[in-house]
Amino acid sequence: MRTRFSVPSRKRRRRVLDRAKGFYGASSKQIRTVYDAVTKADSHAYVGRKQKKRQYRKLWTIRINAACRANDLNYSQFIHGLKLIKSDLNRKMVSEMAIHDQEAFNALLLQVKEALKK
Incomplete structure (x- = not known):
């Protein structure tokens, strides 16, 4: 005789039901619907x-562009200038600098403008 409600089966279903906590309606109660909901949530x-x-x-990119345009330079020119001065700063760092450390960003802008003039 085939067992349908063995301990491993219940345990597996319970684990999936626990992952569906907070889902609306049948998506958190009925095991077939829960499987679909959890799979979709994972994807x-x-x-x-x-x-x-x-x-x-x-x-x-948007933040850097806004900060550059305030200083008469656009984003693509600024990035090109960064490459010319061989800067190791990535976009995330430059963006944070533009927001939180204006003086450092302005110093970087001056270096970039000098490199672009050459």
Whole structure:
């Protein structure tokens, strides 16, 4: 006779049901629906982790561009200038500098402008 409600089965279902806590309606109660909901949530989470990287890079670009335009330079010229001075700063660092440390950012801008004039 085939067992359907053995301890491992109950344990596996309980684990999946626990992951569906907080889901709405049958998505947190009925095991078939829960499997679908948890699988979909996992796939959304996977995609979201990839999108987060893109979105942050976009945000850093926008911040750098805004700070550069306030100083009569655009983003692409600034990045080109960074390459010319062989700077190891990445976009995240430059973005944080533009927001929290204006003096350092302005010093960097001066270096970039000098490199672009040559």
